[in-house]
Amino acid sequence: MANALDVLQERGFVEQVSDQDGLRAALEQPTTFYIGYDPSAASLHAGSLLTVMAVAHLQRMGHRPIILVGGGTGMIGDPTGRTEMRQLMTVESIRSNVDAIRRQLSTYIEFDSDRAIIVNNADWLMQLGYIDFLRDIGQHFSVNRMLAAEAYRQRYERGLSFIEFNYQLLQAYDYLHLHRTYGCRLQLGGNDQWGNILAGVDLIRRIEGAETFALTFPLLTTSSGAKMGKSASGAVWLQSELMAPYDFYQYWINVEDADVARFLRLYTFLPMEQISDLCSVQGAALREAKAVLAYEVTRQAHGDEAADQAREASKALFGGAGDRDAIPSSQVPAAELAEGVPLVDLLVTAGLCSSKSEARRLVQQGGAYVNDQQVADLDRVITVEDLQDSEILLRAGKKRFHRIAIA
16 A cells, blocks of 8 residues: 555645655554644635545545644634734634534544544643643743744734734644644644644654654645635635535636646545546546536535535536526515515625625626626616526626525
């Protein structure tokens, strides 16, 4: 069997490794590793999905993941990549988000028979004694070295709170705690976490005299430079309540040609040979590869049924065949529709625009459609006369749809 590090590198997951030869040797045996997720939102998104896929690959190759949900560190906030202090969250909102993230991860990672562990760092961080922590852990950290790190230097120039300054110590202590408790020898994270992860490696070496490792993932952007996991309407969420499976499918099927092969390697479990075959063509012939990408990613996130429905709906809208039922829909009371509903209001209600001003701009720019007919009139009112087969099809731009039915 191939070494797990080589597999991750071949598929494009690896940006930096603290000791490549040492880690490769360690991964010749089953190894316990961990990755942390910030509970600042109720859902993971397409950007964090890359890390989930890496964890799943490692597990499939016989290694045991520890999923750390930062219920404790989430009460402080990571300053990495931020120019302002993040608003502190309540214990209740963190607990709710932790539960939601656990459910999402279970569709990718197998937790039965101790094959993976989920922990919440609030369970040990909230029990720490402040004086003991400063004495036992704080003595191993250099303030000068911390301020030299990019994450802290940027925030220091604009104002770094003492609360945020403690984040690296707490993350390093997480690694130490998991090493002591579960024998954890590897921490994964985004490349912006490199300094924090190395701090944990160094802390374990100083206190335990043990060798551990750090591995970071690239911070992905699309080929056009856009941040990965962002769509025209906002973040590409994994939770179906925040983003319908159809819209999720559409995000992936509409990726740029230059990104298809890379995304198939990172976001699916398809063999590398199959990916090479799918992407051996160019132009319009890449549509099949995009369809495979969209279906596989949607199936993994939302299940076979939702992926099948999203694919059928896409065929119905763009190929003239298929079932439109998976297209996002909502209902309008018959009385309201009889009186007439302004299109700009309906675009907001349908979630195609975030505000009336955005809806007006959409109409003015020629991007609003009702039943595939472009609308240029800002005062356009939608009534029962617009019903076709008992529904009204709204479109924003080329590929964002919403069905309106009578309640």
